[in-house]
Amino acid sequence: MTVLKAVPALDAEAAPLPKPTRLGPRDVLGHGMHGMRTRPLRAVLSALGIAIGIAAIVAVVSIPASSAQALSDRLAALGTNLLRAQPGQQLIGGGTAKLPVESVAMAKRVKPVTAVSATGLTTATVRRTDRIDVDETSGLTVLAATPDLLGLLGGQLHAGTFLDAANSRYPAVVLGSVAATRLGILDVPVGSPPQVWIGNQWFTVVGILDATTLAPEIERSVLVGWDVATTRLGFDGHPSTVYLKCAESEVESVRGVLGATLNPEQPGEVKVTRPSDALAAKRLSDSSFSALFLALGGVALLVGGVGVANTMVISVLERRREIGLRRALGATRRQVRGQFLAESMLLSGLGGVVGVLLGVAVTAGYALIQHWPAVLPPVALFGGVGVAAVVGALAGAYPAMRAARLTPTEALS
Structure with a gap:
């Protein structure tokens, strides 16, 4: 005769559920790049808008600096006396x-x-x-x-x-x-x-x-x-x-x-x-046009940021099931939010790097044609990438929060 022994009840306090772990920077980066790899054409077009804006800003800052250096060199050779x-x-x-x-x-x-x-x-x-x-x-x-x-x-x-x-x-x-x-x-x-x-x-x-x-x-x-x-x-x-x-x-x-x-x-x-005062006054008038072009570069950058935001919103809508599956497997709201925010910043960062390189090429080419020394202010180079990252963070904030608010049942339905 088989004797059945009672199985002791599981003690919830003795075996607590594991706490969700935070994703490391490498994991966040990998999740962010996933969306770019699966939709490369959309990612390139979104980054292109940012690149055009950053290139315009870098060129508008660097070309007047090159002109000013050429004028300074010329005046130094001729004398301001x-x-x-x-x-x-x-x-x-x-x-x-x-x-x-x-x-x-x-x-x-x-x-x-x-x-x-x-x-x-x-x-x-x-x-x-x-x-x-x-x-x-x-x-x-x-x-x-x-x-x-x-x-x-x-x-x-x-x-x-x-x-x-x-x-x-x-x-x-x-x-x-x-x-x-x-x-x-x-x-x-x-x-x-x-x-x-x-x-x-x-x-x-x-x-x-x-x-x-x-x-x-x-x-x-x-x-x-x-x-x-x-x-x-x-x-x-x-x-x-x-x-x-x-x-x-x-x-x-x-x-x-x-x-x-x-x-x-x-x-x-x-x-x-x-006469050197007249040249200096002319340079001041040129700087007013530089401010105008800088504003146009800012508008292009704004349009690029809107494009990134639009891409991220569409990405959230298309990847609802992926978000629901990750939430069902234990991903927290913070992790989902970090994934989409990282993707947005990567898109903008890519556009920023390409834009800086494009702006450098435009400045060098124009300076070569004008026989000027090519001057590239560090604030324009590093600032271009920094501004792109900020634009990416702002553009991806709303889509990231929207993705994080989805519950598993809503996302999988």
Whole structure:
């Protein structure tokens, strides 16, 4: 006869259920990548929106930085100690004033001044040939100049030679870079130099200048010798612009006395400017456009974030059964929330890395075309990835919480 023994009841306190364990970073990363691997096209398209926004931000920050560095290098080479004096308005009558003929000699008397040169505006017009209508000047001016002008402005010759003691006494002309383009003269061949028609006579082109950063008015001018301008073009000898350089530390003091030095009788009729200040002002105006493009990059980034959020919401709806199965097997709300939040941040992080690389490539390419040094601020590079991660966290917050709120029965139904 079989004897049945009573089985002792299980003691709930003696054998407690195991506590749910937290997922490690490696597990969270693996779960986050699962959704990207199963839907690669959707993941790429979502990350692309983030990449475009980050690339725009990196380029907008880096390109102005490259431009500023190029400008700083240029100013360092040319010097910020250049001053320019021009006649202003007459105090009585309101007409255009004139600088005295002795202006250059008087400027040289100022002790801190190291170099002085000048140009004088003539009434002559320049044309490519004598058959062109007299009113067709191409917006160019004819200036009297001295041989020391090129060195003082730090200019460079594109072709030929500049005015010197020999050719300044003859009908020779040097073209600014813009003037040469408008006249259709791009070179000065040896033995057969081109000619232009100035003041009803032919002048031989002996040189062409490159762009002059600190004196853009020279680019739109043709330069003739001071003596030739006086004898052949009716120039009255009054300088229209006086350029001078002085010790860097004395710029402001020289600027303060220059008006009284050049025109002692009417110092208020002299307008003194510093060309490097104009370049700095131009850079400030450029920075306003940079802010506009930065805002556009932010809009692109916002659109990318919305795309990531949309992708994650759809992912939650499509993976309800997966969520329900995980919850039924013991996954906590925190673990489900962490899975979808990690997937969202991975998508945005991928877009951020691609966007930074794309922004670097755009900046380097544009700087190469402009012959600028490529400057990549660290804040733009690391900030781009950081901003992408923040966007991913914000975009994935709601879908992650929605997934975590699903109960196993709701998800599996």
